[in-house]
Amino acid sequence: MARSRLTNYRFWLRIILNAIAIVLLVMAFHYLNINDLLQNIINWIKEQGIIGIIAFIIIYNLATILFIPGSFLTLGGGALYGVFFGSIYVFIAATLGATLAFLIGRYFARGYISRKIRNNITFRAIDAAICKEGFKIVFLARLSPIFPFNMLNYVFGITRVALKDYILGSIGMIPSTIMYVYLGSLAMDITHLNSQIDNSPQAQIMQWSLRLIGLIATIAVSIYIARIAKRSLLQITKN
Template identity: 30%
Template sequence: MSETSEPQPNQAKKSGLARHLPLIAVVAVAVIGAMTLKDYLTFATLRDNREALVAFRDQNYLTMLAMFMGIYVVIVAFSLPGAAVASVTGGFLFGLGMGTFANVIAATIGATGIFLAARWGLGEFLNAKIENAGGRVQSLKNALRQNEIEVLLLLRLVPAVPFFVANLLPALVGVKLRNFLWTTAIGIIPGGIVFTWIGVGLGEVFDRGEDPDLSLLWEPHIIGPILGLCVLAAMPIVVKAIRPPRGKKTADTADTSDKTE
């Protein structure tokens, strides 16, 4: 007669450690990359190698596209320096249309990678803690669940929110993967177009001996429409906060009718 063996403490510890390995790897690579790559993933590096990159692109377009997207995925997934440079490079090498497509798809894939790493590690632990916490913490999470789509879109649209924060925070509070995926892909399009657009004219900027001006994002004619999208994304949250729940409204109406009889 066979007996069911229960997991040993050492096995439980190993499985717990294995769950955290992806996030540990992300943090380790991010720290190493911040110290070693910050002087290489720059516009100066792009300017010095522009002719070689353009020549390789002209001879191996699909290969260059695949290589570019792969590098961009790694930059985002490990929160390495150079994401803005990569976005501008997409416009420089592939134009506005294909450049925006490559930037958005690669950034979405990279963001999903770090989202999953965080959710498999700290996300499950913190989510369980929040579920058991009750009180204000639980109320906050319930509010997030009711407005999950709107909050995710706001995280992507608001330029002041760092990209890695918008990748990690949803994982730590138990956001659904499918909602994270499509809101990321849609939400980063406006900013992606701006950075890609800057890259389209990068050759002329380099010819003048200058670096691209990324402050263009904060120009009124650029930031205005983006902030307008933020307001649209926030409107459902405001309406839900102002409008009382249906049950409460029905109860209030019933009380009023009773008093009038």
């Protein structure tokens, strides 16, 4: 009985601490004006020459792990390095950052989450589906803008998807990466990156095109997971 109370106490303590951490992060982003901070970072990277490429990748990784939206950095990659090299550097940075977040989720949260939901048959079925068809599900999820990039990294970490499938599925990020890098390359002045992109007619066309692709991917991944999970659920209930 005492052990059960201690487990419940620890569970709620973690919930409260996580909630406090999220609130503090939101407040920090609000008061620090994260876009201005990223703007200064991009300007600093520009002055570093070749070393700036390594700095860009490391900073992108940190932003991914800390839930800082990467769209501004992706635009900055286009403004700094052009479409071709910018797309390569951003894709490498995003994949590395996503993999680090995935590993954090797997080795620091997977065991805890598994214990909490091991009796939840629905989650077990979805987990089995993702494990079985990991590459396709990760690929389609990456194409869809409805799934937050930073959060999705940790979510996949607590599933049984293979690391290889997870990394290979990251190619689903390529269309959005190229789009944002291209838009960033159109900017004439890095100090006004956001305003120039928002007013660009090319931005409007490409964003709507990406939304259409994302909508199709969202429907596809939802149906696909549902069908595989249904089969997995039948197998679990039979056993």
